[in-house]
Amino acid sequence: MIPQEYWKYFPARKLPEINLAGTRFFLDLRLWECRDVDDFSNKFSLDDLYPTSKGFICCFDLTTKNLFHGSREEYEQRKQELSIVQLPSISKMDPVGYRAMMGLAPQKQGQPLLEKKRIRKSKGKRL
DSSP, X not given: OOOXXXXXXXXXXXXXXXXXXXXXXXXXXXXXEEEESSOTTOEEEGGGSEEOXXXXXXXXXXXXXXXXXXXXXXXXXXXXXXXXXXXXXXXXHOHHHHHHHTTBOSSTTOXXXXXXXXXXXXXXXXX
């Protein structure tokens, strides 16, 4: 995570929205959470999502409009009220926020905001 002062280099913008089984959430990478567009008290951490090779997967509760936190038995009992949702990777859901987290420039200029330290000074000499 980059230091808070580097976020000032990125222009103010509207947060991207993701759709989880019909409920819209703002994706806020700075706070590492998703907040319901209509009810900000309804939120969850991105740490609660399960990573896969192509992104994330979660079990969404359609009655509470939040992630399902329960046992396998509870899942089997309430299967009709739950939905399995697959999400793409963070870099695809919010490319601008992802560039900020990685310390890259807002535009694709290739200049990082954080200075990289040089490990060795070879000056082109062979070792």
